[in-house]
Amino acid sequence: MKTRTLRKDKVNIITLGCSKNVVDSEVLSGQLKANDIAVVHESKKPDHNIVVINTCGFIDKAKEESINTILDHVELKKKGRIDKVYVTGCLSERYRQNLEEEIPEVDAWFGTLELPLMLKQFNADYKTELLGERLLSTPKHYAYMKISEGCNRTCSFCAIPLMRGQHVSKPIEQLVAEAEGLVKNGVKEIMLIAQELTYYGLDIYKKRDLPRLLHALADVKGLEWIRLHYAYPSKFPLEIIDVMKDRPNICNYLDMPLQHASDNMLKAMRRQITKSEMDDLIGEIRSRIPGICLRTTLITGFPGETEKDVEDVKSFLQQHRFDRVGIFTYSHEEGTSAHALADNVPNEEKERRAQEIMEVQQEISYEKNQDKIGQEFRVIIDKKEAGRYLARTEFDSVEVDNEVIINADKKLPVGEFVNVRITKAYDYDLEGELI
Template sequence: MLDGNRDTNAPRHRAALISLGCAKNLVDSEVLAAQIRDLGYTLTESAEQAELIVVNTCGFLETAVQEAVDHLLAMAQFKSQGPCAHLVAVGCMVQRYGVKLPDLLPEVDLFLGTSQYHRFGEIFRQFLKTGSPRVFLERPTYLVDASTARLPSTPAHTAYVKIAEGCSNRCSFCVIPKLRGPYRSRTVEDVAREARALADQGVVEVNLIAQDTTAFGSDRGDTGALVRLLEALEEVDGIRWVRLLYAYPHRVHEDLLKTMAASHKVVAYLDIPFQHAVPRILQAMHRVDMERRPEQILELIRRHLPRAALRTSLMVGFPGETERDFRALCDFVQHMELDHVGVFAFSPEKGCRAAGYPDQVPEPVKEERKETLLAIQQEVSRRKLAALVGQRWPVLVEGEHPETELLAVGRLPTQAPEVDGQVIITEGNAQVGQIVPAVITRTHDYDLEARLES
């Protein structure tokens, strides 16, 4: 839940904004938050005290849709039992189910799809006057830029920067193109302008995000745009770390890796959703690069970035996946020794081609395979982290440990916010937002312990 800055002159009307789903959705929520503030509301974390409640939904999977519905129904209780006068649903779930929602969720006053969240202030004002229409849907074409007002929800030293919107990859298991529209990217100059503004506000870490960051500029035929963007961010005073998230495998080439290797700011970290390791399954997934196997891509990365941290997401139970295919996937995880692995069971989402494929894998088999793969990765993670003991690494200090004021927490450049574990700081002092040298003293399954050297 987002919480805006408060002051003694703040208006008495309160609003709560709940952001579900991925970091890309969080940026949308920050745009929503700025509009809510401009409507005259103070943002609060206490939904039970809010007169306006906005839920920015995820709709990628049915489980995410159910989570969104559960949140909306929980918030609806405050309309009958509390001060809440208006409940609004925004985002991917609305884009996916559209005009069906008013009958299914009569408790919700207003529905805005992914094409309309940037117009929330205007639409909500009009709704207060007329009470209709209740659903706002169009083909998504909007793209944030450096001039878009955002109310930050992340700690002051770190920020997500959305460099593109939508997706044109057309993977057979995915409905994102229907929810977010075709791929469209910002210009190098516009992203750099936003990074400079963030640096002026004290941000030291920028995480570049999109459905596919490595496609940056491709919608304009500008295949070298991402390299130029990283070079431009190298020149932004104040930014210390730049991290590249959501890199599509077939677009990870030598020019990008050489740029990363030469950079003093772009951290040696790549988040590459391979999805699988078996060529036949990848072809059925419509993952377009069949010339290079995942192993070859990893070899290329490690040749240029030998200390790179590598994150991937893998899918088990895709239609037609045999026990032999799954064993090959397990071997891939065991032998490639990736740093961070997310494992997901295939979900036959309505609207994705793979939902109609033959040879669907039974749900119990999917779950068993998921747990097996996670257990293998846990051993890999434990072994890789143990090798760091005694090494000296820079740590971005994040703040006090949530469970005790006697400890602090931070992250290595190899750890992205929220998803990759953290460093528990047992000795030393530093200001929040500082990047300081530290020695790794102990490791756990996913977290580390360290003492600061400053």
């Protein structure tokens, strides 16, 4: 066992799971830095002695990844290559007692809302004056911004309320100040995230107040793009679409997870909406903003799902021709109301159904991309890779959506906007030339 040296502590934060975890890790790193503690994100160098693993506990695959990451770092601790391993996030919140017994080598476990307690492990103080300030792990031109925590919805498949608690909105003035701080540090695009965007304001303003927040954020000078993620379709406040139409720096992009298109499944999932109501909502949104990019996510293999239900999903995709679609296979989660049902679709069948559905969407995506050939778009440069620049239009979010590949002779600064004409189109990506 290597003996501990007197070197100064350096913390490496490893983030697993969703963008909400990314924000939590960035806030933690900002607090550590403010307490004069060296901190890095996802460092591959052996230059740190403490690791904080921010875990995901959403579905089986995410839980498995989190457990494996913890075990890998416990092994590094046993070999004397790091001194301490701390674990936080959703997996820790949900299974702490079991995990403490099974992996005693971890130095401490923390829940999703225990940042001040974690800081005490570093003899650090929680600095309230840093509210909203953080050390970004993303490229400096974009950032995620969490507008609320938790969720009051009762979807039968979802364990998020067990891990994140009830819905709590952040005040508008706090979010505007956070956005101003991000822009001051070079951020041009903000992706608004929450477990449920449309619930924003119900707890503190006694009404759905996302439209007012959007107007306030759109007024922030230097904020070029505002993007909306995770808007629940039931009782969707259409005023959001009106604000999007009125304010040019709000992207014509909406991520609205629908989860299924069969009434039987929607009812079993407790989604509080019917297929007919979803049809009407999608039609109304597209009538108010023709050309809006609609992204959705779907679940296959929910208990009791039949081949007819899968066919309903495929027909729904062909009917509405979404721009972007993501798909999950159902995960049988303890503590959810669906856990009382028999998980009667084998994993191989879940995967087969997911693949079948995505093949339908792949064809739709290819056809929609072909229509873009010859069109001109304003894009933001994300990075240079293998001699080519990778960019995005306002219709594409980071990591989950399409990219525009640009072959350019001149240098294009990362984070800057340029205009391109689309020259080639593939299933999911585009190629373009500078105008």
